[in-house]
Amino acid sequence: MRFFRRLMLCVAPALLGVAASEPLSESFDVSVPQLPQIVATDGGKAVRYELHLTNFATVPLAVRGILVTDADTGKILRSFSRRPLLTHLIPLSGTRDDPSSARVTIQPGARAVLYVELSGPLPRRIGHTVDYVAACETCPLRLEIPAVAVNQAAAVTLAPPLAAGPWAAVQSPDWPRGHRRVVYTLDGKARIPGRYAIDWVGLDDAGRTTRGDPDRAVDAIGYDAPVLAGADARVAAVRDGMVESASIARNPDHVLGDGSGNYVALDLGQGRYAFYEHLRPGSIQVKVGQRVRRGQAIGALGFSGDTTGPHLHLHVANGLDPLKAEGIPFVIDSYTEIGRYDDIGALGSKPWQSAGPTRKSHEWPASNVVVRFR
Structure with missing residues (x-):
């Protein structure tokens, strides 16, 4: 979805033919590549999406704030200014403003991505207002972006991907190189396949992730755990045979x-696919075209591909390729939340912050919660 609109706040009669005195000012080319879709999580509702701002002007454009609103009522849903703006509006060029400037400058020909997460009561349409300045530092400009529709389709429901536990559901929207913020541009299109991805890491009751040598993949607590099909589905893709590094530190x-390692992709219907990645080599028990049943073992948790430790990567996307598809939300039909890591750096060395246990039904596990499955 692409929108073009130039808001004029400094008028010139010769240009506009009106009795005002403000010149035209160039603004951004704006797009929302993937419509926000509601998912149940953490006892409420949430959406994740991105706003792309591209500068085709001949001068830098400096964003000073972005308001996210209910397009029908005008209610402010979220305000990005100062630090939140600096941490959520990310120039893809890698150039960053001095934090004290409280703005994000997008150079000519460059693009920045605003990563948006909203929770609570959600509207049917979302509005955005961008406040920025161009060459005239004393002349503030404002861009009102046409409303973005919220996808009302139900999120995919999956059965637990693993048994027992505890398992840490490792994901956060704020990590600079976390799945949620990694853009892959392939076949002429930029996509975020891991928008709702979760990395499942096995723990013991003390929060440890290994039973022995922390550098040996086979000593990880979750290693070789059976990976279970999330639905009655057809096996759409399989990759096996990628070798694992015996040493975690020396994983090349x-x-x-090849970053996904050994994996199985299940066709869930309606153009939706579930990806189970980093499986142990030789563990995959299914073939392309085979029908599997919900809860059936399809492989084993491993350490293949690009990973900093044994875990199961799970995401759902709208295409049959680990990278050439947009990530879409999913929920787990049943699990018990027993706490969470407020500081994910403590994973493996300290227990999680206990809470509950709370039985969850048809929710997407929130950031860094610890769960048990039946």
Whole structure:
């Protein structure tokens, strides 16, 4: 979805033919590549999406604030200014403003992405207002972006991908290189396949992730755990045979297409696919075209591909490729939340912050919660 609108706040009669005195000012080319879709999580509702701002002007454009609103009522849903603006509006060029400037400058020909997360009561349409300045520092400009519709389709429901536990559901929208913020541009299109991805890490009751040598993949607590099909589905893709590094620290870098390691993709219907990645080599028990049943073992948790430790990567996307598809939300039909890590750096060395236990039904696990499955 692409919108073009130039808001004029400094008029010139010769240009506009009106009795005002403000010249035309160039603004941003704006797009929302993937419509926000509601998912149940953490006892409420939430959406994740991105606003792309591209500068085709010949001068830098400096964003000073962005308001996210209910397009029908005008209610402010979220305000990005100062630090929140600096941490959520990310120039893809890698150039960043001095934090004291409280603005994000987008250079000519460059693009920045605003990563948006909203929770609570959600509207049917979302509005955005961008406040910025161009060459005239004393002349503030404002861009009103046409409303973005919220996708009302129900999120995909999956059965637990693993058994027992505890398991840490490792994900956060704020990590600079977390799945939620990694953009892959392939076949002429930029996408975020891991928008709702979760990395499942096995724990013991003390929060440890290993039973022995922390550098040996096979000593990880979750290693070789059966990975379970999330639905009655058809096996759409399989990759097996990628070897694992015996040493976690010496796991080599992989070419882009091999980062997912060994994986199974299940066709859930309606153009939706579930990806189970980093499986142990030789553990995959299914073939392309085979029908699987909900809860059936399809492989085992491993350490193949690009990973800093054994875990199961799970995401759902709208296409049959680990990278060439947009991530879409999913929920787990049943699990018990027993706490969470407020500081994910403590994972593996300290227990989580206990809470509950709270039985969850048809929710997407929130950031860094710890769960048990039946």
